[in-house]
Amino acid sequence: MQEDLRWLGLTWEEPMVTQSTRIPLYRAALARLHAAGLIFPCNRSRRDVLSAAGAPHEADDDDEPLYPAHFRPAAGEALPPLTDPIRTNWRLRVPDGASLGFTDGHVGRQEAVAGRDFGDFLVWRKDDLPSYQLACVVDDSDMRITEVVRGADLIRSTFRQLLLYRALGLNAPAFYHCPLVTDDQGVRLAKRHDALSLRALRGSGRTAGEIIGGWKTSDQSV
Numbered sequence: 001m002q003e004d005l006r007w008l009g010l011t012w013e014e015p016m017v018t019q020s021t022r023i024p025l026y027r028a029a030l031a032r033l034h035a036a037g038l039i040f041p042c043n044r045s046r047r048d049v050l051s052a053a054g055a056p057h058e059a060d061d062d063d064e065p066l067y068p069a070h071f072r073p074a075a076g077e078a079l080p081p082l083t084d085p086i087r088t089n090w091r092l093r094v095p096d097g098a099s100l101g102f103t104d105g106h107v108g109r110q111e112a113v114a115g116r117d118f119g120d121f122l123v124w125r126k127d128d129l130p131s132y133q134l135a136c137v138v139d140d141s142d143m144r145i146t147e148v149v150r151g152a153d154l155i156r157s158t159f160r161q162l163l164l165y166r167a168l169g170l171n172a173p174a175f176y177h178c179p180l181v182t183d184d185q186g187v188r189l190a191k192r193h194d195a196l197s198l199r200a201l202r203g204s205g206r207t208a209g210e211i212i213g214g215w216k217t218s219d220q221s222v
Helices: 002-008 023-035 046-051 132-142 152-167 198-203 208-217
Strands: 039-042 089-092 099-104 108-113 121-125 147-151 174-178
Touching: 002 198, 002 208, 023 039, 023 121, 023 132, 039 121, 039 132, 089 152, 099 152, 099 174, 108 152, 132 152, 147 152, 147 208, 152 174
Parallel strands: 147 174
Antiparallel strands: 039 089, 089 121, 099 108
């Protein structure tokens, strides 16, 4: 990946960060959420959630389906301790009805309601790894990131992360969500669709200049 990015002409000043070396930081954040009673263990599968009454069966594969409130343990119920290793999923209990909002640098004001637009979400997985949401919040805060730039498909994730910033007493960065890169048919490039990678483009004889030039002339360029 680093080789392909350098071939494209991208460079970076900060050292590369490997999340697998930062597990203690994520565990410390999880322990804080546990001590505050903001998370709960969950043995429900994604299929369980999708098949539950009221769950959106057409949920986007890239996003978590809305977690049914009746799957939660009762409010105030004693939590089991965090094990080591962790062998169950842990979710953040969202404050139902709470309004959240932020002003995005590209798409403007964004708003959502917890419990309606998104539900209780994973913060730790049963394979003993942090969720994307928790790892992002801990990493960006620890590295003092002031602006996060990423694809527009992650706007909903931003609301989840705002709840984590609040729960952990951290300052949230600014956000800029870019349009997604698409193919000639308007379908977004994604690994599961065997979309073209930089490595594949290199192998086909394309140059870095051709690729960057195509982005600059595209209606989807930013």
